[in-house]
Amino acid sequence: MGEERDRRDQILEAAFEEFSAKGFRGATIKSIAEAAGLQSPALIYWYFPDKEALFREVLGSRIPVLRAVRDPARLLERPPEEVLPLIARRYLSTFDNPAAQRMARLLVGEAMRRPEIAEIFGNAVIKRMLGFLKSYMAHQVELGRLRPHDVRSSARAFIGMLLPQVGGKVFFPAIREDGLTDEEHLRNVVGIFLEGLRPERKQGWTP
Template sequence: MPPRVEQDFEGRRQQIIDGALQVFSSKGFEKATNKDIAAAAGIGSPGLIYHYFKDKADLFRQVVEQRLPVLQLLIHNEEEMMSKPPKVVLTIFARAFLTVLDNPTSMAMMKLLFSEAIRHPAVAEMVNKIGPSRSISFLTRYLEKQMAAGIFKPMDSAAAARCFVGSFLAYMITREVFLQPDARQISLDTMVATAVDIFLQGMLVTAETQQYTATSKVSYTAHFQ
């Protein structure tokens, strides 16, 4: 495909993705129609969507992946992130996760997705494969690598990953759903820095924890001799 044609093709794809984001954020996945999406995207025919996407599910996946910064981060930088130090990785991940708060349309879509996922198991399964499962899998693998290197304390990596993500979900829900005034006064930078520092204080191996672990092993061995 010639460069100019490729540019036109990708430009139209992005135009449809933007239109679909508006429709999904206002109607949800189940109620969104190709006619709605075509109108929002400013294209003449709803059938034209299938020239760029396999079906509505494929379009939805593209919308979520391309308009949620944390997924763009993982799609393009996951392996590179695996080699960076903990504070850097956790901070970058947290900032990307919370950047959605700066985009009212993306935030509106996330709210609808949560409500639809509760009511429709098929939607929940689809959303999980696109976003939550990928994010938790990355964090779990990263934490396991840090534990194996002796940087983080040994513990359940999957549980630890959910503890980290949970702090940001709580921030988003109290700020955007329950509209708690104190939550809305906490800046994204403050939330990121605080959550990362608290998490690292609990996870990092220190001389004190190493001594405690060594003492525990000695006591355990002596008890059974």
């Protein structure tokens, strides 16, 4: 069992390097098998049915924010002052890895040219992140911690407030010239975000 797990991890490690260097289209099962030191590419199919499944698993295992939301039930009851910084921190830390930065650059280019790659990445990453945030926001509204609102918009807005910081790491270094750190930014974002969604106070005299 341990050997099986080691072999699977070995394949994922090699696949991450290949996808980050060549993109989804450029990486092949053959090149991934060679990078993993496998005697035959067919061994990869013992663990993953196809390249798309392998790619989805690489994303799920290598993107910290997706690991954080794998078990959403444990987060739903926790207050937004705890959960939103956690999500933001994991999201931003994804792009500290140079290989992840390379993969992001390649995938953006591929997704713009090839709708099928945009769909794979969208379902594997964006849909899962937004899905968690929508469920979480809706539950926090039920608990009275956030005011009633359209959670589709709040989920998009929260991720959108983090994108410039990601852009500074991956595409536009000029954004980071002002020295704003990830921790400073996520603190500010969470503060602004929660202030806008604070439950409305009831009108009337307070005894």
